[in-house]
Every structure is written in structure tokens, then in C-alpha cells.
Amino acid sequence: MNHINILWVDDEIDLLKPHILFLEQKQYKVTTCQSGTEALEIIDDSSFDIVFLDENMPGLTGLETLNEIKAKRPNIPVVMITKSEEEYIMEEAIGNKIADYLIKPVNPNQILLSIKKNLDHSRLVSERTTSNYQQEFRKIAMDMAMVNSFEDWAELYRKLLYWELQLDDIEDVGMTEILESQKSEANTQFGKFIEKNYESWFDSPEDAPVMSHTLFKEKVVPELSKDQPTLLVVVDNLRYDQWQSFEPVINNYYKKLTEIPYYSILPTATQYARNALFSGLMPLEMEKLFPQYWKNDNDEGGKNLYEAEFLQAQLKRLGLRDLKVEYHKITNLKNGKKIAETFKSQKDNDLTVIVYNFVDMLSHSKTEMEVVKELASNDKAYRSLTLSWFKNSPLLEIIQQAQTLGFKLIITTDHGTINVKNPSKVIGDRDTSLNLRYKTGRSLTYQDRDVMAVKNPKDIHLPSMSMNSSFVFAKDDLFLAYPNNYNHYVSYYRNTYQHGGISLEEMVIPFVVMLPRQK
Template sequence: MNNINILWVDDEIDLLKPHIIFLEQKNYNVTTCNSGTEALEILNEKNFDIVFLDENMPGLTGLETLNEIKEIKDTIPVVMITKSEEEYIMEEAIGNKIADYLIKPVNPNQILLSLKKNLDHSRLVSEKTTSNYQQEFRKIAMDLAMVNSYEDWVSLYQKLIYWEIQLENIEDPSMFEILESQKNEANIQFGKFIDKNYPTWFQPNTDAPILSHTLFREKIAPELSKEQPTLLIVVDNLRYDQWKAFEPTVANHYKKENEEAFYSILPTATQYARNAIFSGLMPADMEKLHPNLWKNDTDEGGKNLYEADFLEAQIKRLGLTHLKHEFYKITNLKSGKQLADNFKGLKDNDLTVVVYNFVDMLSHAKTDMEVVKELASNDKAYRSLTQSWFKNSPLLEMIQQAQQLGFKLIITTDHGTINVKHPSKVIGDRDTSLNLRYKTGRSLSYEEKDVLVAKDPKTIHLPSITMSSSFIFAKSDLFFAYPNNYNHYVSHYRNTYQHGGVSLEEMIIPFVVLNPK
């Protein structure tokens, strides 16, 4: 810290001693006084980098003191601190060019954030946004201590994403550290919540969120009709924040009728979650009812080859065979362009389903391709890359054509993905599955604290490969690593995007219904 000098003006300054000690420990120099008159005298004698000013003081009020300060030192940032939320006081203060506005009681981190915002030289996109976050993050911390339902978790996660996107252009890393720590803490608590509640969601007459296998029946089928064609786009591996990144582009062509979140089943992996969406069944039931279509982790061959067949069976089961439907899976640029070029031919369908694999290819490519690893080094970069791709993709061309043809548009995904940062050692036999975020097999050895365990997979409707097979799911931002060749393995996979485990990013995912503008 380069000798930052703070003047703090408050008629109850003695009550702020803990805040002042906190700032002094961070190497800020704090001068205090009890009145506006005293503050003006000090400011005439000494230079300060910033002033914290109480609004409600006897004698010269905070607003009157602010006016005087601006007359003698126009460029000094002044942070107004008040107990009042009355609009006229805010308008007065903002009209007088305050640097920030904090509502009492303030905590030390709010003060620190305000200092970072106003004194570091990085230009922030929006001072108002930063000020608002200062007031909001304490509420998020309180919510985090009390959250206890799947609806609460959706709300909290959406709030964290909102602030992450609002603050993403702030160059000062310390601003982001507080949000990052909140996200990490949220994922730890979310892991405990899922551990306790997930198995109960499959019991009869239990309050449960919409899950992968109930999504089509509960949310998609009611939207379908002969009156208006529907384009259902399932963008594989799409995180909620990535949807938010390209939502403004979609909004040029479509207006949002409904947006909500649903929960991916475990494992949050394509062969489980996406097959569950199209079949309307949990994996154990897919294996039982469609043994010719379902493949377990250890089976040879592709695991996602029969989604169209699963969908056909579900449509019959739901009595929707009167609706004309077609299914397309886009796995490369060529097939995407081809479908966009021929899109007009789909106008007579009641339902057109397009599975778009780009985000999945990108996240897997990031593991192996150094160029992509550079381009998507963190969540902000990953969002930016997704947005850039979308704006130049055949998928956007399809959406534009769908709008012109009057299609209803539904955008969703099968699961999200998380940037993995910390290894967790696991040992299994040669038949153990290969995924970095979940494992299934016999005789698994693992760190208990790092995983959610399903010793009997049937309790969460997963197939058992053998009588003694279990599943483990990595929590937070952990990834599984074998002790053999451990260092090479860890350096190769650390800071890559993976899925299959338990995190807000993987499990809470968007479902959006839109109508053409």
C-alpha cells in the first residue's frame, strides 16, 4: 500500500474503532474526527486520498460538509455513510458527486471494497454496480447461512452469477476475491445440502425440483402444440452463466416468456443427464426398460447414440404421437451449417429438437489443446469465448430463421461444468470409470470429505455394474487423480473444465422459453 491517507468523519467515531484497526492492519493511515467543522479544518491543513463521511451529524450535516469539501477539494473522493435510505438524501449525495454510498451498519470488507474501487487506478465499468455489490454481499453471506431448500439454492446461485457478470470487467483482483470466496463457500454448503437431500427427491410424494428425467414431461410437453412450431435447443454442457453471456444476442430476435432453473441428475455427465432428458427416465430405469439402448460406463461403444430413440419412446408414453417431430444432433461446424441452410424445411414440424455439442467439445478440447486452454483460462474468459462462438455460429442462424418462421424457442442444457483446481486421490481397479468428477466401480478408495458417496446406486436410481459397485462424486472444484503418475496427471488436468460431480455450476442449469419478436 502506497501510504493511503483516509479521513473518517463521524460523531460516533469511537464506535468505529474495530473498523479503523482493521484498516490500519491493512496499512492504511486513518485520521478521525467528530464533526464536519473539524473535518474542514483538517482538510485545509493536510492532503487525504479519500474521506468517509457520516451523513447524520449534529452541527454541520453530512450533506453540508460534503458541499464544503467539494468547494475546497473538488477531486477528493467522498464516501457517504448513512443510516437513512430516504431517496432525497441519496439524490442529494449523488448530485454532489459522492464516490460511494454505504448504508449503516457497514462492515470492514465493505469499507475495503470502497477503498479498492475508488483508489486503485483500474477503471471500473460501473461505480454504481460496485457500490451496489458492497451493500449486497453481506446479504448474500446471510442468505448462505440460512439457505435450506432447492429453491433457495437456485436463487442464491442466480444472485452470485448476476454479480459475477456485473463485476467481470473490474481489473482489480481483490474486488473479485470476495465474490470468489462466496462462490467457494456456497459450493461447500451446496455439497452438504445435496448429500443430505438428493436421495429424498426420488421418494414418492416428496417436494423435489424439476430434474433431468422430469423436464420433458413437466416443462417441455406443456409448451408443445399444433398451433405453433417449437424449436427445442439443448446446448450440451452449458453453464447458467454462459447462457447469460449470450442471452442479449438471443434477445435481439426473441422475447423471454419464462426462465427458470432445474437440476441435473447425478452424475452430471452427458450419458446420464442428457439421456434422462430424452427418455424421461432415470438411468436405472433406462437400463431396465431399454437394455438395447442404454450403455454403462464400462460397456463398449458410444454412450449417447440413442437419444432420438429415447425421445420417440417418451413421446409415445406421453401420448404425443399426434405431434410431428424431428431430432438433430450437431457435432461439428459442417453439420451445423447444413442444418441452418435447410432450416426452412422444418417449418411443418410441431417439434424440432437440436442437440448442439459445441460447448461440450470446447470444454473437452480445453483439457488437451493448449490454445483453447489459453483462451478459456477462467470463467470470465470461458463466458467470453462462448459468447464469441455463439455470435458467429450456425446456431444463431437457426434461431434467426426460427424467429422469421414464427417458432417458439426453448433453450436448455443437460448439465454445466466447473473449473477444477484441487486434486483428490482415488484408487480403483482397472474397470473403474475414467471420468474426473465421478467414479463408479468396485473397491474404490477415496478421501471421505471430498466426495458424495452412493454405496448402493439404486438409492439414487443409478445402475450397478456389479453387485458391489458404488458411485462417488467429487464436490466443489475437486478432481480425481490416481496416485500413479500423480504430478503429471494433476498438472495436466488442473484448471480444466470438467463435469460429472456436485457443484452449483454443474447441477443448477437453465430452462428458457421464448417467443419471436
Template sequence: MKRFSVLWVDDEIDLLKSHLMFLEDRNYRVETCNSGQDALEAVREQPFDIVFLDENMPGLSGLETLTELKRIDASLPVVMITKNEEESIMEEAIGSKIADYLIKPVNPNQILLSLKKNLDHSRLVSEKTTAGYQQEFRKIAMDLSMVRTHEEWAELYRKLIFWELQLESIEDRSMFEILESQKSEANQQFGKFIEREYPDWISGEYGPVMSHTLFRQWVAPVLEQGPTLLLVIDNLRYDQWFAFEDVLSPYYRKTSERSYYSILPTATQYARNAIFSGLMPLDMEKRHPEWWKNDTDQGGKNLHEADFLKAQIGRLGLDLDWEYHKISSLKQGRNLAQQFRTLKGKDLVAVVYNFVDMLSHARTEMDVIKELASDDKAYRSLALSWFKNSPLLAIIQEAQALGFRLVITTDHGTINVKQPSKVIGDRDTSLNLRYKTGRSLTYEDKEVLAATRPEELRLPSITMSSSFIFAKNDFFFAYPNNYNHYVSYYRNTYQHGGISLEEMVVPFIVLDPR
């Protein structure tokens, strides 16, 4: 174990010999100084892991010494020790980013606790987290063999995300690799579960809340409680929501968190249109052929979400004063943030925010984004950085000021694809990497869910003989032509449209303004 070096600065250091001996006995190397000036010279001459600094000293005061220490090494942890309990002193010290603040007289165990918190924190957290996951690993493995319902799958997925976020901050890479293996196994079993259960869900016999039932079952009851901002962040993964959650805590308090299931294909033109229309794709095509477009049709596939929403609100008999906004650029986001106060009095403001979806596509197409978001951890970090500085956060702040309840959800998630799956289709076959629709598709049976009769899944057919296939786990479809180049280009990119926990199990969060 590393022997940490401590610099203790106090004009009455001779009175602290028992404390110094206590730390030496516990393998800390302690250097001492009697003044702030001596402390600055010591820090310039040799590195220290932490400084204990008396606040009330002749010459340079503790706060003056603190300022100079931070100029020499901004990352050096400094613990202020003082007899003075004045609030202004505490605030100034905290504002100068001290590591801890102790009131005299201090006992040796207080000092030891501060050292553990500041120097051993990472090791202790790592050991505790590793031990916790090792215990949980066996339970998750047992759950995987016993999970039978959509509720159990959603709970298992949230548990896997929890441990992923816990393990990403520790240095034991082996534990993280074990979790990745467990996630992969979970997706394999989940694919079998969906293949077995999904047709019955669509027939209406039983099943979870899904894209086409979300508004009626979960959004409409929230609207009865007062003005609501419905925020649909395209392509938002559950782990990204967990990363965003703390940023919202100064403005909103979470009142409920539930999971719903995206329909297949887990792609925007299907899943998001289903949310706003309250219909499955085949029913959209039949009822509103003027608004629905199939994969091979020209033009935008999500241009009529407001029309679909208006029709659904009418069918549900809701008397609402509402507006719909789609944000696909920085300028549009800023404009809505600046104008949001004009929406006061609306019962419902529905906002589709496309940034995370654009980030996913940029991750595929731009080398710089590939470097910045090389894995799930980096992808989360990049999305969080955007969120903290985005017009979306400004919109949420404006909504909070007006007393809007907030609903955050998405149309589908996305998965990092790693395994190619060969597929052959004609020239009219759709282009998505996680699902295909077309005629005479040739594919690897074990790697896909095939719907040879699309109408059974309430999906439209491009032709009489069209079928759908959906990639399972982390497979992505690749054509035999120019296969190696295609695989190299798309491997380790984020895609959606298929069957995985990441794509299908998505969050629905209700928050009240603080």
C-alpha cells in the first residue's frame, strides 16, 4: 500500500506530537511547518499528498496560505483546521475549494477519517464496489435463469445499469469485463423472451405499456394534474437518463420512474410516430395514409407528429390547450427557451428534442466523435456534457419557473453493435443496420427475429411478399458486397431498430417542480 505524505502547518506544532506519532504509526509520512511561508517553500521543494493547515497563524494567515498553495498546485487537497467557527471564515475556505474543514480541538481519529476520505477514498470505494458486485453477480446470474415477465426484465436491466455506473469509476477493469459479459448474456436471453412474447403483446392479450399505448395509459393521467411539459428526447438510453438525473435535482423532484417497451422496429419513424398517434404502424398506414410513409417512400418519415397527436387527443376526448415543438438544431432550442414563457397557461407542451439521436449518428460518421465516444462510458459523458450546456436545460428551467410538471421519456434506445450478421436482399430492401424490410431476404436465422407476416406484428408491408427481420443482441446487418469495409466502418457504432434491452426498455419519468 502506498505511504502517503502529509504536510502539517501550525504555529503550535509542538503541541501536536501525539497526533503526529499516531499518523506515523499508521504508515503516513508527516512533515511539519510553523508558518505559512515555510509551507509554501516546502510544497515548492517536494510533492505532498495532502496539507493540514491551521487557519490562525502569525504572518501569512491560513486563508492567505491556502490561496498561495492553490496557485502552486490547484489539485493539492488542503484541510483547514481552526478554532474560529465564524460562518464567513467557513464560506471563504469552502469557496477556495478546501478538501475538509475541522474545528479544534481535533482528535486523532478525526484526522485519520479526513485522510481516509481524501486519500484512500478511491481505494475504499473500489474495494466496496467490487465486493458488492461480486455478491450481486451470483444473484443476477440466478435471476437470468428465472426471469419470466416484462416487469422482471425491466428490473434486471436497471440493476445491470446500476452496477455499470458503479463499476465504471473503479480501477478494477476485470469486474467491468465480467459485467459486460453478463449484459451480453442478458441480451441473448432477452432476445428469446421477445421472440416468444412479443406477438401476444401486439395482439393485445397481455403485455407492458408500449409506444402506442404510452400516451393514453401514462401521459394522459399526468395531464389531469396540471400543466405538463412532455419531453421526448430521441434515442435516450436508460443509462443516459441516470447521468442526467442529478443535473435536474435543483429544479425538479422525481415523483415516479417506470419503464415502458418500445415497439419493433425500435426506430424513430415507427416508435415515435406510435407515441404521438397512439397507433401501431399498420394502423397508422390504414387510418392516415396521407401522413404515414414506409421505409422506401421518399420524404421525411416524422413530419406529421403534431397531426398524429391532434388526432389522438381527439379520439381520447381530451379538452386540452396544447402545442408541439420539434428541436433539431441549436438555434431552434435557443428560440424555444427564450419564448417558453409565452406558453404559460398551456395544458400540454410536447417537445421532441433530437440531439442524442444526432449524437448517435455523428458517432457513426465523424472520426472526432468516435474518439470522444469510444464506449458506453464515454458516450454517456459526452451526452451529459451536452445536456449541462444545452438549450434543453434552459427550457426545463423555464418550465420549472412556470410551474409545469415535467415528463421525460424517449422513443427508443440504442446499442453499441459489434457483431456483423450477413443479409441478402433486393434493391428495395430498407437500409437500417438493425432491422430490414423487403422481399426475398436471406439471413442467419439464429441472429434475427423474422416476421414473415408483418401484419401479425401490426407492421405495414411494402409489397405483398415483404417481411421484416430484427437483429438481436449486438448484431448489425452487413451485405456480402464489400463486406470487410462495411463491417470495419460500422462495428462499434451506436445503432437502433433491433432487439436489445438497451433499445426496447426505456424510461418514463414524472417530475414535479421544486
């Protein structure tokens, strides 16, 4: 049964008997009347899903009736039917937000199509999306068994995200659950892949993906030129799906030149990954060459205070000391507005770097603020929140200014985040680091299957906090919890966004180059 109620208003309704019978055979319920006045009375007393309205009627005209219907029931779709093709009638009707426009004589199939278009559209899209994903599901499952390179993993992850975003638009809980389990399975396999291959990427860099410490040299530098200023925006903590959610907004001002997924180093945490991005070095090398800038987990003070200095040192090392470069870090709204207002002053730079800390603030505050926890209870909500922020942020104003001034735009991030669901017990001494997705310290005890453990941090170019320090990185959607005060801790952090460990969401992240659209 359709359970759809149709109101059909036409002064020659008797001539439409065949159409009405046709609809009734299709299980639609049709109420008829012969004037606008009658229609308005009926609408007061009954509820309809759609109205078919003749334009040319004695008494109240179709357009007048349309205005009255919209005043009473603004959300009801109204389909205008008319003999006349006069432009002013069409314009008037369209201006009044009609749902569709049909020219007499209409045949029953046109009416049916109009109903489907207006009332069944979301269901039809939903069914098509669901059936397409069901076909793709089997292919993804087969691909997952075969994936054996960092390129394949990045490709598979983006395919899963494509379907996740498609399913966002339809309310099919069953399909979303299937996709969630497929993502979870992918992360389990990805964890094994990283465990097996990560260390070897440092032994033979030619077989490694672009990573935090090689991104600037390999991907940013080739884009720099004296002929066009470049704006490099590093949005802290930006997952690939969050980038995809606000990309359409940026497309109004910029067109994409290239997009590649690149890999964050481990730990997928700001002090490691973002310092590596700006210095062009792994943390072990930073500690050796720049002890004055590098801080380990348990050192006092801010861990990302010297990104500008790291960047200058890297530019010098790459023989680019004659570039005019400015670096800005935005950590609050006031900061952001100030840069947006004065952005014109950047136009003579060859490279303007902006680190935007918003997503980081949001995901950290999620653990602190119940409100944000409510607003970002899952990945779909988190994307939606990011999009809402971006549309109203100084960052969008900065990007608009950059377009006007002809800047090339590069957008990237340092690492992503994952919604953690399950605890895994870990024990360490009081000097053990505090992060929930990785731990570094002496004599750590942990559940082997839940983590990738690195006994000698030098093997993956990380410094040791002390003799015998090791690193463990959480896999899947786990977070590391101490046994003391365990239940409180677990309920507090479950279903929050964390980073530092091994997952597709944290490690596979976007690097995008865009050119300004011509005004």
C-alpha cells in the first residue's frame, strides 16, 4: 500500500476520471474538487502528501490558490497543471516554489512520474544506493583479502569512505552497520599490514609512501613558484572524510589540481607528525639535530612551539632560503578573524603557512564537554559538525581572500582521529606517557594482540624517553586504559575521538593542491 493522499483541483474534474482510476489502481487515495475555494476548505480539514492544481479555473485562479495553499501548508508539494505555456505563468508558479509543472493534456504516466519524483525520490535513491553498495560490498571484501601495498590500502580506504558518504544520505541502519563492520575488518587487516611493513619503509624509502617527514620536500616544494603565491593550510587532526565533507564548499572558489592520500608517521600525534612535516625529519633526527626544539612526551612545556623554526631550517637545507615565507598558527576564533581581516598583507609572500587547530580543539574538547560528545556521537555527526564549523569559520574567509588574490591553495593535515570504542589494559610506571592510543615508557605491560609493540624505538626513528623505553600503538578502535579506576576511566573515554595509534582514519590522510577559479 502506498498510503499516499492526493488532492486534485480542476474545474473540469469529470474529464479526468480515467487518470483518477489509474492512480487508484496503483493504490493512491485521490480526493477531488472543482475550485480553489473548495480546495482551501478541504486542506484545512485533511492532510495531503501532494496537490495537483489546475491553473485556469473560474473564481480563485490556480496561482491565487497556490499562494493560499503555501500560506497554510508551506511544505506540501504542489504540481501546477495548465493549458497555457505563457512564460509569466510559469515564472510566477516557479517563483512560488511549485514542485513540478505539467502542460495539458497530461497523460497518466506523467502524473505518476511527478508523484514518484516528488514523493518517492528519496526512497528510489536509497534503494539504488543500497543495491549498488551490496554489489560493491562483495568486491571490497575480495579486495581486502588481496591488499598488500600502501597504495592499495589508501585506495580501499577511499572506496569505503565513498560508500560511507553515499549511505549518509539514506536512512538505512542495516546498510550502515554492514559498512561499519567492513571498516572495522579493514582496520584489523591494516593493523597487520603496518606491523609487517612500517619499519621497512625507513630501510628502503624508495618503497615507502609519502610520509609526514617527506611530504614537504616531495609534494609541497614542487608546487612553489615565484610567479604565484602559495597558501599552505595544515588543518590539525583532519580525517579524510572530514576533508571530503567540506571540499564542495571550497570548490566554489578553487578547482582541484591534484589530490593524494599520504601516510602519517607513528605515533599519529601532533608533536610527532606535525613537527616531522615542518622539519622534514623523523623525531629521532629532530632530537639529535635540534635538541633545543624537540621535547619528549614527559618533558615539560608545549611540544609544537618551534614549527616555524623547523620550517626555516628545512627550507635552508633544501636550498630555498630566498623564498619569502610567513608562518601563522591559529588556535582560537579571535586569532583566525585577525588573519582573515589582514590576509591581503600576505600577497607578497611566496609561501604563507597557516596551521589551523580547530579540529584538534574539537576532538579534544569532545572528551571534556558533554555537549560536543552529544553533537559528535559518531562519524556522520562528526563530519556534519566539521562542515558546520567550516562554513562559518575564519578559515573559509581566508580561503576566499586567497582566491581573490590569486593564491595557489594546498590543504593537508598532520594526522586523523578514530572513534574509540573498546578498552585494552596497559600497565606502566608513573613516567609513562598519557596518550590513549599510544604509550611510551619503561617496563610496559599490555595485551599483545591489541597493540603493535616496538621494543627499540630507534628502529622506527623515534627517540627514547629513557633507557629501555619502548612504544606501544593501539590498533583497531581500542584505547589504552590503566587498571586503577578502570571503570570510571573507560566510561569517560569510550566513544571519544583519539589519535596516536594505527588505523586507516589516523594514518591515511589527504594532501590536496588547488588553483583559484577565475572571478
